[in-house]
Amino acid sequence: xxxxxxxxxxxxxxxxxxxxxxNVFDAVPDGAPRIARQQDCQTCFMCELYCPEDALFVAxxxxxxxxxxxxxxxxxxxxxxxxxxxxxxxxxxxxxxxELLTRAR
Ligand code: SF4
Ligand code: SF4
Numbered sequence: 001x002x003x004x005x006x007x008x009x010x011x012x013x014x015x016x017x018x019x020x021x022x023n024v025f026d027a028v029p030d031g032a033p034r035i036a037r038q039q040d041c042q043t044c045f046m047c048e049l050y051c052p053e054d055a056l057f058v059a060x061x062x063x064x065x066x067x068x069x070x071x072x073x074x075x076x077x078x079x080x081x082x083x084x085x086x087x088x089x090x091x092x093x094x095x096x097x098x099e100l101l102t103r104a105r
Contacts (some may be wrong), residue, residue: 001041002048002058006075007032009055016047016056048078054085 010032026036054076083090
C-alpha cells in the first residue's frame with residue numbers, strides 16, 4: 001500500500017497521479033500530490049516505479065509501514081531494486097518468475 005510521498009524530494013510533476021490505476025492521489029496545485037484514497041491502493045508499485053525523484057514508498061507488507069519513521073531509505077527502494085531510473089541497470093534478467101509461466105503452459 002502507498003505509504004509516503006516525500007515532500008522534500010517531490011517536484012510536483014504529477015506523474016504518479018496519472019500512473020495510478022485506481023486514482024489514489026489528488027493533485028495539489030504547486031505541491032506534492034496528496035494520498036487521498038489510500039484504501040483504494042492495489043499495491044501495484046506503478047507510482048513508485050514512475051516517480052523520477054524516488055519520492056514514493058509503497059509497502060509490500062504492513063510490517064514495513066512501521067519502519068518508515070526510522071528508515072527513510074525505504075523511499076524509492078522498490079524502484080531502485082528493479083533498476084529503474086537514471087544510471088541504473090535493469091534487474092529484469094535476475095527475475096526468474098517468467099519460468100513459472102513457462103512451466104504452466
Ligand atoms: S501502488 Fe499502485 S494503486 Fe497504489 S497508489 Fe501506487 S499506483 Fe496507485
Ligand atoms: S511522481 Fe514523484 S516527483 Fe512527481 S508528483 Fe509524484 S511523488 Fe512527486
